[in-house]
Amino acid sequence: MNNPIKTQASFTVTTPLYYVNDVPHIGHAYTTMAADTIARWHRLQQRNVLLITGTDEHGQKIERTAIAAGVDPQVHCDRIVAKFDLLWGKLNIKYDRFSRTTAANHQVIVKDFFQRVWESGDIYQGTQQGWYCVSCEEFKEERDLPEDKHCPMHPSKQVEWRDESNYFFRLSKYQQQLEALYAEHPDFILPNSRRNEVLKFVAQGLQDFSISRVNVDWGIPLPADPKQTIYVWFDALLGYMTGLLDPDAEASLDNALAQRWPINLHIIGKDILRFHAVYWPAMLMSAGLSIPDRVFAHGYFTKDGKKISKSEGNAIDPIELVDRYGAEPLRYYFLKGIEFGQDGDFNETRFIEIVNADLANNLGNLVNRTLNMAKKYCQGRVPNCNPEDISPDNPLKLLGEKLGTQVSLAYDNLAFKEACESIITLAHSSNKYIDDLAPWALFKQDKQAELAQVLYAALESARLAAYLLAPILPKISTNIYRQLGLEFDFDLVGGNNVTTVDMNVSNSSTNCEHHLGWGILKANDLLGEPSPIFTKLELPLVANN
RNA sequence: GGCUCAAUAGCUCAGUCGGUAGAGUAGGGGACUCAUAAGCCCUUGGUCGUCAGUUCAAGUCUGACUUGAGCCA
Numbered sequence: 001m002n003n004p005i006k007t008q009a010s011f012t013v014t015t016p017l018y019y020v021n022d023v024p025h026i027g028h029a030y031t032t033m034a035a036d037t038i039a040r041w042h043r044l045q046q047r048n049v050l051l052i053t054g055t056d057e058h059g060q061k062i063e064r065t066a067i068a069a070g071v072d073p074q075v076h077c078d079r080i081v082a083k084f085d086l087l088w089g090k091l092n093i094k095y096d097r098f099s100r101t102t103a104a105n106h107q108v109i110v111k112d113f114f115q116r117v118w119e120s121g122d123i124y125q126g127t128q129q130g131w132y133c134v135s136c137e138e139f140k141e142e143r144d145l146p147e148d149k150h151c152p153m154h155p156s157k158q159v160e161w162r163d164e165s166n167y168f169f170r171l172s173k174y175q176q177q178l179e180a181l182y183a184e185h186p187d188f189i190l191p192n193s194r195r196n197e198v199l200k201f202v203a204q205g206l207q208d209f210s211i212s213r214v215n216v217d218w219g220i221p222l223p224a225d226p227k228q229t230i231y232v233w234f235d236a237l238l239g240y241m242t243g244l245l246d247p248d249a250e251a252s253l254d255n256a257l258a259q260r261w262p263i264n265l266h267i268i269g270k271d272i273l274r275f276h277a278v279y280w281p282a283m284l285m286s287a288g289l290s291i292p293d294r295v296f297a298h299g300y301f302t303k304d305g306k307k308i309s310k311s312e313g314n315a316i317d318p319i320e321l322v323d324r325y326g327a328e329p330l331r332y333y334f335l336k337g338i339e340f341g342q343d344g345d346f347n348e349t350r351f352i353e354i355v356n357a358d359l360a361n362n363l364g365n366l367v368n369r370t371l372n373m374a375k376k377y378c379q380g381r382v383p384n385c386n387p388e389d390i391s392p393d394n395p396l397k398l399l400g401e402k403l404g405t406q407v408s409l410a411y412d413n414l415a416f417k418e419a420c421e422s423i424i425t426l427a428h429s430s431n432k433y434i435d436d437l438a439p440w441a442l443f444k445q446d447k448q449a450e451l452a453q454v455l456y457a458a459l460e461s462a463r464l465a466a467y468l469l470a471p472i473l474p475k476i477s478t479n480i481y482r483q484l485g486l487e488f489d490f491d492l493v494g495g496n497n498v499t500t501v502d503m504n505v506s507n508s509s510t511n512c513e514h515h516l517g518w519g520i521l522k523a524n525d526l527l528g529e530p531s532p533i534f535t536k537l538e539l540p541l542v543a544n545n
Numbered sequence: 546g547g548c549u550c551a552a553u554a555g556c557u558c559a560g561u562c563g564g565u566a567g568a569g570u571a572g573g574g575g576a577c578u579c580a581u582a583a584g585c586c587c588u589u590g591g592u593c594g595u596c597a598g599u600u601c602a603a604g605u606c607u608g609a610c611u612u613g614a615g616c617c618a
Contacts (some may be wrong), residue, residue: 193550369580370550435585532581
């Protein structure tokens with residue numbers, strides 16, 4: 001079993017710096033929703049969080065795409081960046097830093113870092129001959145290519161013969177150190193299946209890799225030889241460090257690393273695991289820096305069971321999707337409907353079934369029915385009941401008191417699906433509890449004290465569910481809290497957007513950490529007006545209907 | 546070609562140390578009425594990818610195969 005990332009006062013998490021050769025797709029959205037959720041979770045636990053996202057903007061592919069579109073590469077990048085930013089806004093992603101590899105301060109970081117690696121003697125000049133795929137930005141082995149010399153990854157593109165004098169990074173030197181790292185930190189690469197892949201790959205033996213390109217103008221000049229530019233991957237990984245730099249701090253590697261290094265978590269797609277789990281730690285070792293705590297590689301999507309590809313024409317446009325359905329149902333589906341780390345499928349019917357069942361029928365109805373009863377039977381106030389007087393055997397109290405720990409552990413392990421399942425189980429148990437105890441009957445029998453306990457337990461469970469879902473569903477959780485009479489905006493928790501949160505709860509501080517427990521609602525506090533927290537989504541019409 | 550992972554109910558998945566299968570959801574039925582025709586209870590669905598082997602006993606272990614996903618700079 002994997003250990004959770006150690007509890008600590010600060011938490012730094014990154015998405016990849018996305019390559020701007022094309023507009024954002026569903027995979028970008030997925031990674032970023034997960035990173036945002038984990039960042040929100042840590043903010044909710046009062047940690048000082050930095051979520052870094054951004055874009056990787058150099059390289060020949062970008063250069064050529066821009067030229068083909070008849071624009072300056074920087075103009076092209078700016079346009080794509082605007083699309084990413086638009087999507088993050090629509091998905092309610094609260095990033096702290098947007099790191100662009102074309103930013104001025106990034107050049108300084110790269111230069112400083114290069115200097116360190118240079119001084120450790122890990123960069124040398126050599127010749128690289130071979131077939132190069134511009135789309136992959138990689139050299140390909142002859143044996144991996146078909147006769148017509150098309151790249152296996154990009155069947156429409158032919159590879160190009162290159163004979164270059166390049167600078168190389170001495171990756172081969174770090175094989176043993178890398179293997180020691182993997183052995184000593186089994187959680188460095190997750191999930192385990194990905195870790196195995198990396199172990200196998202490294203065990204085969206590591207070859208030095210080229211970190212410079214000639215004839216690519218769109219890049220950062222190599223300090224040791226300005227006629228060459230730095231290979232995009234070397235450049236892009238360092239963008240994480242640039243992201244650490246305080247906006248008003250002077251750009252330097254030392255300043256960037258002063259506060260938060262090493263990064264706690266890199267969330268990536270499985271396609272770029274090698275760069276993060278092999279190249280990146282080796283580069284850091286060479287520079288004499290410590291290694292990030294964890295690299296988590298998530299899976300890929302199919303659409304209705306089929307591989308997503310442009311030639312199939314079945315790409316999912318995340319902007320269109322969020323415009324159609326809204327951010328929170330999508331956030332919920334992608335994190336609850338798919339095991340994080342495994343491949344998943346996007347199917348519209350399943351998506352709608354899951355969000356309707358969980359958010360409208362189960363949790364939504366729980367909130368609504370309970371509040372309506374409190375309105376009718378308890379004058380619209382939190383039922384007059386002290387949680388300490390509720391029996392320790394009460395099923396909701398029993399569940400609720402251990403749920404916080406359980407869900408914390410799940411979030412810390414990036415087990416979003418498990419977190420949601422545990423929370424929804426509490427909602428289900430609450431619905432069952434209400435049916436079993438029938439508050440409407442208690443009311444008719446004039447059993448006020450018992451009625452108050454039952455409704456209190458149900459309301460409090462709904463509150464806890466909302467709190468624990470807040471990293472995934474900040475708007476819905478805020479709405480539930482408001483209806484429960486708690487003024488608390490989960491979009492304004494922690495990070496750089498700290499606002500003093502006014503809790504309508506007695507003896508509470510601005511600290512909401514204790515909301516992880518059960519028994520927070522205070523007897524006789526005024527409740528809000530009940531209204532559905534989630535309107536069911538409509539099933540799409542079947543094509544042949 | 547080498548390697549890794551997966552295949553269990555219509556769908557998404559659990560299944561521990563081998564003891565002939567579970568959840569959620571969807572489908573069917575029932576009692577209820579506080580509620581978003583929601584919720585609750587009951588229930589129909591499975592030759593556990595195929596074929597062998599080990600074993601008193603295999604979803605589980607072994608081998609081969611099939612299909613899918615991925616890695617092989």
